[in-house]
Amino acid sequence: MSSDRAARPRKRLQHAIARRGRTARNTQLAGLAVRVGANYATTRARKVFASAERRIELDHARELKTADQIADRLGQMKGAMMKLGQMASYLDEGLPEPLRVALSQLQSNAPPMSAELAIGAIERELGAPIGELFVTFDPDPIASASIGQVHRAIIIDPITGAERAVAVKVQYPGVDQAIAADLRNTELLGTILKQGFGGLDPTEMVEEIKTRLAEELDYRLEAENQRAFHAYYRDHPFIHVPEVIDHLCSARVLTTELVVGSTWQELLTWDQRERDLAAECIFRFVFRSLYRFKAFNGDPHPGNYLFHGNGRVTFLDFGLVKHFTDAELHTFESMVQAAAVRRDDAEFRRIIEDAGMLQRDAPVDTAAAGQYFSQFYQAVREDQVMTWTPEYSSRIVRHTFDRSSPISQYATVPRSFVFIQRINLGLYAILGELHATGNYRRMSEELWPMVNAGPSTAMGEAEVVWLQAGPDDHGRVPQPHPGR
Structure with a gap:
């Protein structure tokens, strides 16, 4: 496959994400609201002639369907909206249980990008073909999150010369534009926060989310932070922070020791x-x-x-x-x-x-x-x-x-x-x-x-x-x- 043809899927994804500016991403949320409303209207109509037991069943089914739709949409949107879904999943036990369970899936199982796009992003960031960077590289991610996903790989340790398992986190191409669009939607972020906490004046929290998400985009800063925590907690009896593999890190790729647990x-x-x-x-x-x-x-x-x-x-x-x-x-x-x-x-x-x-x-x-x-x-x-x-x-x-x-x-x-x-x-x-x-x-x-x-x-x-x-x-x- 020519390099031009190989780059086409990546460019299409970057273009698609870039298009998700303020209007596009608001449209996604508006569409979600329409679907949730339709769920409610359909259930209400079906309950008219239903028994009390059947009404409970219908309400439960509607909650499950709504929960799946919300979790799926927030997961696909990545960035700030998905981060809010993650926060809601563990902060408020008062959420309807099906919604809370569905949102909890965002904690470690967000929808991934393709292996081709992930490998292309890593090669561009680290400046070498994937086969030169790693002994083996698993194309299937072991975890996906709000702005990136994690792959398992094997490297040759530059100090010991032995093979070593590592975790390679790669940022979704174009997610920085998507987050920038989210962060301009301060009133929308505030509205979502108010759905969970009715009395909240969200101004300060929104500003905090904006600041921290902007920082999170730079994996070099994350590597710096993780090195400091790893050094401080070295040899601790029960707290472990994975070691950073310095020569395989960049602004959008972070490689650390792989930990299984x-x-x-x-x-x-x-x-x-x-x-x-x-x-x-x-x-x-x-x-x-x-x-x-x-x-x-x-x-x-x-x-x-x-x-x-x-x-x-x-x-x-x-x-x-x-x-x-x-x-x-x-x-x-x-x-x-x-x-x-x-x-x-x-x-x-x-x-x-x-x-x-x-x-x-x-x-x-x-x-x-x-x-x-x-x-x-x-x-x-x-x-x-x-x-x-x-x-x-x-x-x-x-x-x-x-x-x-x-x-x-x-x-x-x-x-x-x-x-x-x-x-x-x-x-x-x-x-x-x-x-x-x-x-x-x-x-x-x-x-x-x-x-x-x-x-x-x-x-x-x-x-x-x-x-x-x-x-x-x-x-x-x-x-x-x-x-x-």
């Missing part, structure tokens, strides 16, 4: 002890990264984890990483100390006013303001064993986005807190679905810099050994990325 859906079938250990690992990763590393992988959805048993977890996808300044960390720590350690409402109010979360001199009761803003700390205020539930996690989500409280008219969410909220909400949803049980106050005291408590669990003891045996840089922090 169990998926989130498989974890949910394991016994409660295993789920508790996995939850503890994720919790420790979140807050060690935040308080000690001053950075966090900000895409906490279940498709970004692989589970290995006994609490060992591999963390994937470092495209959305937030680096925090010393000043931001000081604010976070001060809020924890006031809300969870000292329980001082007046001090807490002063901190959130200084942080810009509450208008100064707002005519609201100080104790009520403390209760309104401190929902995130409820699980760590008491020294006790607790069990997370989906209902508990959903209640925190609803409270976060509820604008019906009189206090909400004086409250706002600064940009740095938008990201912290996303981290917390994603984590709490995960803990809730796992029905995780443990003393999270004591775990937190190990990780809070202002407490530095001794280990409270076997995993905590293993982490202390790692800290003592490793280099001094386990307590170090990366320099914030310019402009972030």
Whole structure:
């Protein structure tokens, strides 16, 4: 096949994606709305002469059909719209179950691009034929996501000379134009968010999504982030971050060591002890990264984890990483100390006013303001064993986005807190679905810099050994990325 003929499918795809500008992609969503409405109208007509039992069956069938249509359309659209579908799938247990299940498929099984297009993109990015880059390359993707898909390959390790299995993530050709179109649709993004959370003023969240998605397009930045996390957690007893294969990376291709493990859906079938250990690992990763590393992988959805048993977890996808300044960390720590350690409402109010979360001199009761803003700390205020539930996690989500409280008219969410909220909400949803049980106050005291408590669990003891045996840089922090 001539190079011109081989390039035609790629050009057709790029042209098709490029055409999906604001009007084209809005048309897709409008078409989806028409189909959903037609489902409802058809079901309503069929229910007129149906029995009560049959009406329930018809409603359930309509939910299933609607769920499949929404998940399929968001998956095909890629980019920002699919990212919203991923977020909705694990943030809100109040969604109709068929819709939630269908959206959950977006976590790791989005519709892939063809092998020919993937190989062509890799060859262009890395500047060599696929046969020269890899010993073998599996044309069928092992995972597909919002802006790219992952293939298994074998390379010759440049250091050891041995064969090594790797994961090759390649960005969909033209997805940058598709995302650019999505990001211009700020009012549309806000409308979709409001479907899940009726009281939400989505302005800050939309801006956060726009900023992070724009960063996610550059795989060189993701490689930089992943190298830093891999170095920090090297030899950790239960946290693993795959190594980056530097010479096989570019702006649109990211190659890392291949890790094999169990998926989130498989974890949910394991016994409660295993789920508790996995939850503890994720919790420790979140807050060690935040308080000690001053950075966090900000895409906490279940498709970004692989589970290995006994609490060992591999963390994937470092495209959305937030680096925090010393000043931001000081604010976070001060809020924890006031809300969870000292329980001082007046001090807490002063901190959130200084942080810009509450208008100064707002005519609201100080104790009520403390209760309104401190929902995130409820699980760590008491020294006790607790069990997370989906209902508990959903209640925190609803409270976060509820604008019906009189206090909400004086409250706002600064940009740095938008990201912290996303981290917390994603984590709490995960803990809730796992029905995780443990003393999270004591775990937190190990990780809070202002407490530095001794280990409270076997995993905590293993982490202390790692800290003592490793280099001094386990307590170090990366320099914030310019402009972030």
